[in-house]
Amino acid sequence: MTEFAGHLPGLSTEEVEWRVLDFAAWGESVQVSVPVLSEAQSLALAARVRENARAYLKTRSVAQIVATLDKAVARLLDRDDPWRRKAEALLPIVTGYDAETVRLGLSGYLRTFRAPQLQRFLAEDFANPAVLDAFQPAMKGGFTRAHGPELLLHVWAGNVPGLPLWSLISGLLVKAGTVGKVASAEPLLAGWFARVLGEIDPRMGECLAIVWWKGGDADSEQVWLDQADTVVAFGGNAALTAIRDRAPVTARFLAHGHKIGFGLVSAAALDTRRAGPLARLVAHDVMRYEQQGCYAPQMLFVERGGKISPRDFAEQVSRELAGFARRHPRRALSVAEAAGVASWRNAEEMRAFDGEGRVVLGDAADPWSVVLVEEAEPLAPSGLNRTLKIVAVDRLDDVIPLIAPFRAFLQSAAVAATPEELFRIAALLGEAGVTRICAFGRMTAPEAGWHNDGRFNLLDLVTITEIEQSAELAAEGFADYVD
């Protein structure tokens, strides 16, 4: 089976060179052809997208754009839709995630992009979203209007299906001519979304392109970086630095680097009735997408003093992961990933051997791993792919010094605590740099309109044009009705 990735308005399949990426998982395989554009093709495509967006997208009202996006999302939510079927059939093979994870994950993401959620998303960033359509009176006097980029370039990373839609949709909401570069690990969904948009509104479909180049291919990247006035990039710090260094200084560069999610469990949540369900939610967050997303938990801090000890709780989480191993089997790991998991577990086992207060739960051959540590330990990445360290602490506040040194890596934290504790600890977490606090079970599913990395994701994309009061008043002076 061959599937063509990307979305290249104005270019026919024949005139483009394609490279084949091979994917295999769950006993099936698929070949994905990704476009390799010449410099001339890239430049022409950039010009076309920019021009189409200027001539069409920017003339549409935000409400109209929301309506079109809503229709496209509805198509992908409909399990009988051919695009949705294709996604359910191919994404498990491409990403290695089990079919159920893909199905549930896709629906979960897409639901956050229905019209009401998109309106909320807009309202989060714009007191009056109409500033995207026309000049609106400003409180201080004068008028303001927000303009999205002429050409917005997204450089996506990773393989969590649907993740690129966050930034793709953000760009379209602010009427940006949009070019998205898909990751080799999941090159399909963004292109499909673009094509669905094109089926619903062909002219809108010509206002965006989905392209590919091999990550790190500096020449191809440079062509696009030179064209974009705004760049949103995802990935590790090294990759981000490389992109930033090549982007023109005049371009706005918005980076989303790697993050380490974590969780806090208060003793109040640890009684014999509630600890079990909570352990399942924790395990769910660890299992979903194999900790590949920036928001996945890699460490858990558990307060002592509850009826259920941190050790008991660790065992329960480990057992829940065993249950999930059947329901949502771990995807096959690459050699490097398997080595990462093994070396993480080995290191923990060595330390457990040396000293008291560290237990490695389960068997080395298990497709998950939980380590319990009785001594305070600073935040650190886990081995990913369902590996979790649980650190016992005397008080939740003890967690703050353990995470504060890693401000650049902080983003999501799940908290299970009483309301008083939640607000007290949230204040401390926020000070330390955490930007998103959620419930367990929701770590991998940020709510509609969330502020990724604590940024105003739509506001960051726009520039504001202000008609100052002076201009308005001066114009009055030149009116033909002036007395």
Next chain:
Amino acid sequence: MKFRDKTILVTGASRGIGAALAKAFAAEGGLVIVNYRRSEAAAQAVVEACRAAGGQALAIAADVTVPEEVAAMVAVIGEEAGRIDAVVNNAFAPYVFDPDDRARFWETPWSAYQAQVDGALKATYHVCQAVLPLMRQRGRGAIVNMASDLVARPSIAYHDYTTAKAALIGFSRNLATELGPLGIRVNCVAPGLVYPTDASRGTREAVKDMLIAQTPLGRIATPEDVAGPVLFLASDWSGFVTGQTLHVDGGLVMS
């Protein structure tokens, strides 16, 4: 070789059903801990038979009604094997099944009940407590407790014995509920009359004939008959089975 690299503790394995179980686990490649109380020579013979059957075995003397002895035994297992995959609580306080001269209720002192409860329930309690840390760390394990089909069908009223076994079944179900979330399964095997063992050696032919007449499979169980169901419940073949009582009596009891 269902039990290769696995460690199985069988209590009361020097004789009778326990000895048959030990050999069956060994034949499936397991490392069997042959627990006994006094019969050292018999236990050594079981160890030899286990090795001959293709497994490994280690005899450890411990009175399972004494917590300290159980703890010491499990400590040795921890050092020698580092793990326990399955435990069969089979040891059994001496009891004479004599339908011709059994104690009727009004002849049965509380001390007789107490002795049976200690032998069946207390022993199992101590063994379960002792092996739990090893099982919990690995998030897996199987416990099989030996009950009796007399609980479901007291053809002959052995008050003290059967009441203690009934308590054991209730104990096992609660334990199954508690330990399920930790990955540990608890089940019972309830044989009918098993012949021959030292406990059943004196059973008269007439009694056996009566039982055989009512048993669909038309015979009395041998110790080997018990092995299959126990191995099943101790292995991951029964990975989604817990809190159950499996009757091994040729269909005498159906539930």
